[in-house]
Amino acid sequence: MxxxxxxxxTISSVLDGQLSVEDVYTKIEVPKETKMGDYxxxxxxxxxxxxxxxxxxxxxxxxxxxxxxFEKVEPAGPYINFFLDKxxxxxNVIKTVLSEKEQYGQNEDGKGGQVPIDMSSPNIAKPISxxxxxxxxIGNSLSLIMNKxxxxxxxxxxxxxxxxxxxKLITAYKLWGSEEEVKADPINKLLEYYVRxxxxxxxxxxxxxxxxxxxxxxxxGDEEATELWKWFRSESLKSFKQIYDKLGITFDSYKxxxxxxxxxxxxxxxxxxxxxxxxxxxxxVVDLEKYNLNPALxxxxxxxxxxxxxxLAAAIYRYRTYDFVQSLYVVGAExxxxxxxxKAVLKEMGFDWSDDIHHVPFGLITLNGKKLSxxxxxxxxxxxxxxxxxxxxxxQIDEKNPDLKNADKVAHQVGVGAVIFHDLKxxxxxxxxxxxxxxxxFEGETGPYVQYTRARAESILRKAxxxxxxxxxxxxxxxxxxxxxxxxxxxxxxxxxxxxxxxPSVIAKFALHLAKSFNKxxxxxxxxxxxxEKNARLAxxxxxxxxxxxxxxxxxxxxxxxM
RNA sequence: GGAUCAGUAGCUCAGCUGGAUAGAGCAUCCGCCUUCUAAGCGGACGGUCGUGAGUUCGAAUCUCACCUGAUCCA
Numbered sequence: 356m357x358x359x360x361x362x363x364x365t366i367s368s369v370l371d372g373q374l375s376v377e378d379v380y381t382k383i384e385v386p387k388e389t390k391m392g393d394y395x396x397x398x399x400x401x402x403x404x405x406x407x408x409x410x411x412x413x414x415x416x417x418x419x420x421x422x423x424x425f426e427k428v429e430p431a432g433p434y435i436n437f438f439l440d441k442x443x444x445x446x447n448v449i450k451t452v453l454s455e456k457e458q459y460g461q462n463e464d465g466k467g468g469q470v471p472i473d474m475s476s477p478n479i480a481k482p483i484s485x486x487x488x489x490x491x492x493i494g495n496s497l498s499l500i501m502n503k504x505x506x507x508x509x510x511x512x513x514x515x516x517x518x519x520x521x522x523k524l525i526t527a528y529k530l531w532g533s534e535e536e537v538k539a540d541p542i543n544k545l546l547e548y549y550v551r552x553x554x555x556x557x558x559x560x561x562x563x564x565x566x567x568x569x570x571x572x573x574x575x576g577d578e579e580a581t582e583l584w585k586w587f588r589s590e591s592l593k594s595f596k597q598i599y600d601k602l603g604i605t606f607d608s609y610k611x612x613x614x615x616x617x618x619x620x621x622x623x624x625x626x627x628x629x630x631x632x633x634x635x636x637x638x639x640v641v642d643l644e645k646y647n648l649n650p651a652l653x654x655x656x657x658x659x660x661x662x663x664x665x666x667l668a669a670a671i672y673r674y675r676t677y678d679f680v681q682s683l684y685v686v687g688a689e690x691x692x693x694x695x696x697x698k699a700v701l702k703e704m705g706f707d708w709s710d711d712i713h714h715v716p717f718g719l720i721t722l723n724g725k726k727l728s729x730x731x732x733x734x735x736x737x738x739x740x741x742x743x744x745x746x747x748x749x750x751q752i753d754e755k756n757p758d759l760k761n762a763d764k765v766a767h768q769v770g771v772g773a774v775i776f777h778d779l780k781x782x783x784x785x786x787x788x789x790x791x792x793x794x795x796x797f798e799g800e801t802g803p804y805v806q807y808t809r810a811r812a813e814s815i816l817r818k819a820x821x822x823x824x825x826x827x828x829x830x831x832x833x834x835x836x837x838x839x840x841x842x843x844x845x846x847x848x849x850x851x852x853x854x855x856x857x858x859p860s861v862i863a864k865f866a867l868h869l870a871k872s873f874n875k876x877x878x879x880x881x882x883x884x885x886x887x888e889k890n891a892r893l894a895x896x897x898x899x900x901x902x903x904x905x906x907x908x909x910x911x912x913x914x915x916x917x918m
Numbered sequence: 919g920g921a922u923c924a925g926u927a928g929c930u931c932a933g934c935u936g937g938a939u940a941g942a943g944c945a946u947c948c949g950c951c952u953u954c955u956a957a958g959c960g961g962a963c964g965g966u967c968g969u970g971a972g973u974u975c976g977a978a979u980c981u982c983a984c985c986u987g988a989u990c991c992a
Contacts, residue, residue, distance in 0.1 A: 381935070388938095397937060399975065409975085434938065638992065647921085652992050661992085689989050691922060718923085719989070726989085748957095755957065769957085781931060784923070786988070793930070797957050799943045800931090807957045815954050852934085864932075871942090878950095878959040896954095918957075 358444070358844075359383055361424065362394045362437050369419040373404060389837060392429075392436030399433055409433035442830045445840045449891070452843055452898040453826035457905050460850045465506030468680030471673050472498050472508055475599075475606070476686075478515035479591045480524055480545035483598055485735040485789055486687070486727050489717050492778050494685040495604045495911045496859035497715065503909060504854040509677060513669065514611025516588050520549065522570025525583050526562060527552040541590035546729070574616075588613075601741050601771060603911065618668040619660050626653060631703055646699040648692070666697050674708055681711050683857065688716035688784055715857045718786035727789075735789050744795040745770035751797060756918065765915045769803050770795070772912040776802025779910050780863040800867050802912050805903060808870035810918045812900040815882055819893050829891035835879045836895060838872035846902055850909075859910055866906040873899045 363380040370379075379396065386395045398409040398416070405412055413430035422428050426438040452459050474494025477483050498508035527548035528537075536544045556562040573580040592609070599605065623639075626632050632639045632653060639654035653664050673682055684694060694714035701709035719726060722733045748770035752762050759765060777794045780801075781787070797803040831840070846865065853861040882892045904914040 384937075385934085386938080387933095387941085391938075395938085399937070402975070432938065636992075640992080649921090649991060655992075687989090688923070692990055695922095716923090721988085724988090751957065756955070785931080786924080787930080790930090793944085796944080799957095801943090801957085803957055804943095807955080811955055811958080818954060867942090874958060875960095877954080881953055883954050917955085 358439055359394060362396070365420055365425075365428075365437075366396050366416070366435070368421075369416055370401075373401065386434075386436065391431065391434075393439045393841070394437040395431075396435045396437075397433060398435065441837060441840075442832075444844070445831050445836070445895075446827075446829050448840050448844045449829045449894045449898050450826050452901055453824070453894060456901055457908075459902065460847045460905065461503055461505075462847065462851065463505035464851065464854070465501065465504050465680070468506055469677040470498075470501050470506045470508050470681045470683060471511050471677050471679055472501075473511050473513050473669075473682075473684040473686065474498075475604075476513040476515060476611070477595060479588050479611075480520075480542065480549060481515075481729060482542050482546060482734065483595060483737045484727055484729075485720050485737055485740060488737050488740075488774070489720065489778055490685045490687070491599075491602065491604060492775050492911060493715070493717055493783060493859055494683075495602075496779055496862070496909060497683065497685065497857055499909045499911065500850065500853045500859065500862065503850050506680070506854075509608065510606045511608045511610065511673075512606040514588075514592075514609060514613075516611040517613040517616065519566070519570050521573055521584055521587070522566035522568070523552045523562075524549055524587060525569040525573070525580060526566045528583065528587075537587075537590055541587075542594050545587060545591065598738055598741070601738075601767075602775065603771070603913065612665055615665050615668040615672065618672060619664050622664055622667045622671065623653065623660070625704060626700075629704060631700075641700050641703060643696060643699045643703075646695070646702075648696055648699055651696045651700050663693065663697060663700070666693075667700060670697065670701060670709075670712060671706075674706070679708075679711060681713060683713050683715050685715045685717070688718055690714070691716055713857065715783070717783040721786065721788045724788060740791065740794060741771055741774060743770075743791060744774050747795050748773070748797070748803075752918070759917060761915075765918050768913040768915045769797070769806060769918060772802040772806055772907070773797060774802075775912050776805070776863060776910060779859040780867070782860050783858060802907075802910075803918075805866045805870045805907060806912070806914055807918060808874055809900050809903040809907070809914050810916065811877065812873070812896050812903070813916050815896050816893065816900065818883060824893050824897055825890050826894060829894045831888060831891045831895060833876075833880055833888075833892075835876045836892075839869065839876050839895065839899060842869040842872050843898055843902055846906070853909075862906055862909050866903060866910070869899065869903060869906070873903075 359380065360376075362383055363376050367374060367376040367379045382400055383394050383396055386392055398412040401412050402409045410430070410433050413433055413435045417428055417430045417435055420428050424440060426440050428435065428437050430436075455461075472494050475487060475491040477487050494510065498510050501508045524545060531551060532544065532548050552562065552566070569580055573584055626641065631641050633642050633650075635650060637656040638652055640650035640652050642650050644650075651663050652661050654660055670682065673679060686694070691714065694712075698709045698712050701712070720735075721727065722735060725733060727733050727735065745766050748766040749762070751769075752759055752766055773795055777796075842865070849861055849865045853859065880892070882896060883889070907914045
């Protein structure tokens with residue numbers, strides 16, 4: 356039931372056709388305070404055509420309005436405030452939530468269309484830092500949100516598994532490495548070799564020549580080079596997977612950069628066929644002046660292809676493979692230009708589906724205001740942050756709920772939940788300076804706050820025993836419950852908004868709002884009191900629990916039953 | 919130099935397509951566990967919404983200029 360629509364119709368019907376229902380609908384707003392009603396129509400818009408003061412218009416319209424179906428409709432200065440019938444509204448929401456359960460909020464807007472999501476994409480032989488967390492966690496949440504909207508997501512981990520650095524890595528490994536070392540601690544050892552290479556090549560530039568040779572061999576399919584490359588890749592992947600397990604995130608594809616090695620020639624010839632390549636300073640470029648962009652560099656002077664060529668191949672491959680309705684790239688905001696170029700080149704190639712490609716940028720994580728960089732030693736390892744958070748959750752449990760069953764599991768859920776939620780609660784494009792204390796905070800607007808709220812709701816339901824809760828005709832007269840009921844009702848729209856904006860934070864904000872309103876209710880009302888409305892209150896508690904759990908799920912955060 | 923994004927309370931951020939006295943969390947101070955988990959609830963303190971113009975009945979929100987910061991640019 357769309358209550359806003361009901362309000363719009365009511366107003367429009369007394370306007371003698373001055374504004375259509377749609378026009379009214381767009382003007383209706385939600386007052387800041389509950390006491391000003393649930394919806395409000397500002398009469399300013401009519402002041403000009405009616406040649407009257409908006410206050411008077413509001414007054415007059417209210418007199419004409421049929422108040423049936425509303426608790427009340429009243430003028431307030433230049434506004435007409437609508438108060439919904441709380442009993443009907445509340446009873447409807449609870450009934451809907453309890454009958455649909457975790458399906459509540461599901462819609463079929465996506466009609467089953469496939470949506471590949473390029474996400475996480477760490478570099479082989481390098482540790483996963485906090486920077487990768489963003490892409491991983493935002494991508495994962497978007498995938499869940501898209502599915503909730505009827506799309507079919509495909510999570511693609513576009514690994515950084517190709518490039519000249521592998522020549523260096525092989526060189527370094529052969530000089531200083533050992534199989535045992537790598538097996539024991541793949542990422543750290545491989546990183547160590549790589550760093551050492553860069554230190555030593557300052558003194559011995561001949562190392563660069565060796566590295567170049569090795570990369571050439573790798574490109575030519577040399578057996579030893581290929582074996583080493585495969586091995587580095589699989590060892591790295593193993594340790595990446597440990598982190599993904601911790602986060603509870605899986606992928607549908609691990610096709611990385613290397614996968615497109617044999618698919619770039621086709622791209623170049625497609626560009627040639629369409630006469631898009633131009634010579635510029637010895638390189639082959641696609642001119643993008645009409646898009647107000649710098650030219651896209653396809654081939655360098657030495658014939659080597661570039662990043663964008665590979666991404667073109669990947670975009671085309673994904674279109675052919677998935678016939679996508681949207682193709683998302685969860686990649687940092689610093690690559691905005693790159694993706695503009697990518698889309699523009701595809702457009703020039705005549706692919707109208709380039710409009711369905713969306714770069715979903717996110718802000719930078721900095722450390723003391725500076726960009727993270729492995730070389731300068733400014734790294735924040737994701738694995739360590741997660742472990743710190745889990746440890747802290749453990750001590751909190753020891754302190755606050757020492758008898759808790761499955762304490763280890765809960766500590767994991769809470770710790771990891773805090774880190775994920777922290778990353779998702781603000782608008783994607785905001786940058787933030789890393790601060791461990793803040794990331795693993797459990798009080799205030801945090802993941803654990805939402806989890807705790809739901810755990811308390813579950814606790815009440817347990818205490819209520821197995822008295823089965825009736826989903827029908829639940830009238831709650833307690834005004835304290837109103838905010839919570841309204842929040843529950845808004846969830847389906849929140850799910851749509853999150854998908855339309857590619858914004859997990861919309862869900863996170865909703866979860867906080869629902870939790871906050873419920874905590875207020877919880878603090879002021881005795882839910883288990885034995886009276887006529889007990890079933891209704893329990894039904895509300897159960898609805899809150901269902902929706903909070905579902906909201907957390909959409910963020911990729913687990914919801915412990917107890918904590 | 920060009921492009922993009924950002925500038926709201928001490929700190930971190932909300933503020934929907936412009937609308938009713940600018941909202942949260944953290945921090946600080948003060949209350950509330952013989953009622954269902956105090957990881958909670960309530961209260962106090964705290965802001966010339968970067969600056970200056972413009973559009974409008976009405977601007978934190980839209981336009982322009984400037985200042986500051988970040989990022990990108992064979």
